[in-house]
Amino acid sequence: MTIPNTRLSDPIAEARRQWVEHGWADASTGMAIVTSITRAEQLFLKTIDAELRPFDLSFSRYEFLRLLAFTRQGALPLSKASARLQVHPTTVTSTVDRLEDQGFVQRVPHPTDRRTTLVEILPEGRRVVDAATSTLNAAVFASLGLSESEASSLLELLTRLRAAHGDLDEKV
Amino acid sequence: MTIPNTRLSDPIAEARRQWVEHGWADASTGMAIVTSITRAEQLFLKTIDAELRPFDLSFSRYEFLRLLAFTRQGALPLSKASARLQVHPTTVTSTVDRLEDQGFVQRVPHPTDRRTTLVEILPEGRRVVDAATSTLNAAVFASLGLSESEASSLLELLTRLRAAHGDLDEKV
DNA sequence: ACCCAAAGGTAGGATTTCCGACTATTTTAT
DNA sequence: ATAAAATAGTCGGAAATCCTACCTTTGGGT
Known part of the structure; x- marks a missing residue:
């Protein structure tokens, strides 16, 4: 420390x-x-x-891989990722650069829209994100040091707080 | 946006x-x-x-000035500020560099310990931090969009959460 | 059909933060 | 009394993030 x-x-x-x-x-x-x-x-x-x-991941890169692994095709346009994770497009660019260097994802041209680039998760990326998820679940998420009911209350209040600050509406 | x-x-x-x-x-x-x-x-x-x-302040620089303005002497060793704000010593160095450039604080040698440098808030810094506090209180802190009792519950749960993660003990 | 605004992505630059290594001073232990 | 350890602060470098500006492609309005 x-x-x-x-x-x-x-x-x-x-x-x-x-x-x-x-x-x-x-x-x-x-x-x-x-x-x-x-x-x-x-x-x-x-x-x-x-x-x-140990997985050579930051939280943002982990979140990116996690999102990708949840999609049906294992692929997403960069713009969709930017919207889902609520990070700036240029941040997505550099995140993908990094993940591509690590061999966890790969850029693929969109089949019909030539503006768009898809990011596709690779087998190694899937392996790493699953292992990292197990670790995080066990070491952090499974017990935050609150009781069951405290955790529920906290989550609900946080959700209400986010809602009050416009984090839920604008479905578009 | x-x-x-x-x-x-x-x-x-x-x-x-x-x-x-x-x-x-x-x-x-x-x-x-x-x-x-x-x-x-x-x-x-x-x-x-x-x-x-409008005040040309970031939240961290604001927090720094706020802390300084609350002290009796309006001055603090850099190391104390680092401990109080829980930021890395090198971060304090660069924050103070910035605030000094802006004319909000000034470095002063410690009277007896020649290792130590004090940061002292200047009148202009005090003026700015008070104005910024008024703005933040009115625009952000005064109403988070929760009821009185919801806000109390939330604060208590957050405090409990911090406690569970060792953010309160180690009084030293 | 055609033009111009909108959308998708990237390059370069600024800011903030941390870490490791380093210097100078002070305190502690033998 | 002196050597070792702890404390205080800074420098250079890495990483993450945002912003502005820019290029390409698409699609809507006339």
Whole structure:
């Protein structure tokens, strides 16, 4: 661990206290929630990246392979991947570059639309993503340290939160 | 908006279904929670960055100034900031470089320990961080789109989640 | 039929973050 | 008292992400 961990008991609780003290009580819970989410994301990302290192995958590349492996054909236009994963088109380009270098996927021209490029998962990619999924399921996802009912509540609240911020509508 | 948004109603719910279908039901809730947190973080970061753009601040630089403004002396050793914000020392170095260029903070040698450098917030930095805080409180934190009781529950569950992942103990 | 806007993808550049290696200082242990 | 270990900060480099700008192809409106 390279980051020193001399801290008060909880920096977020501390910040919230400051918020209230400064007369921002009405925004203090929101601030604490957003900060907690940021922090939780960092923690999970760190754990997940550590678990994925043996597979030479980052979380985003894992998510990409996972998506690809779930599709019927094992192939997808880059633009579809960009929309599904909600990442910028140029990010998809470089992700695919990397995965192609690793021999996990391959670019294939679209049969009818010559603008479009398909990414196709290769057998090696399928093997790796399945192994990585087993690892993540066992080491991270299977137990987050919450009870069954707490986990359900949390998921529902997070879903509601995403909905409130326009992450579900715009089906198009 | 540069990222196209042609999606199924909810990609996370979709992924969860796939998880169950593949026999990973026991890990499906955990997967959905982690993915939701990642996604929520992206959404908030995007909103916050947009609100902070007029101040020429990123969220991390904002957090840094906010921390500094809360201290008694308006100054802190770099190492303390690294520990409090849980970011890598080299990240602190470059953040301070940037803030110093902007005229928001200034490096000052520690009076007794010649290894240590203090960062001190300047009047302009204080002005900016207070204005930015007002903006964020009004535009983001004050209403997340949840009821009072939902927000309380969510914060408590997130805190429990962080605790379960060792984000609170190690007081040292 | 034809033209122009829209869609798909990539190149180059900027920002942020981490890691490993390094220097300088301070503290600890023998 | 001195050698070894810990602490504080920085430099160079890698990775991920976004943005703007650009090229090619497609498709709709007239």
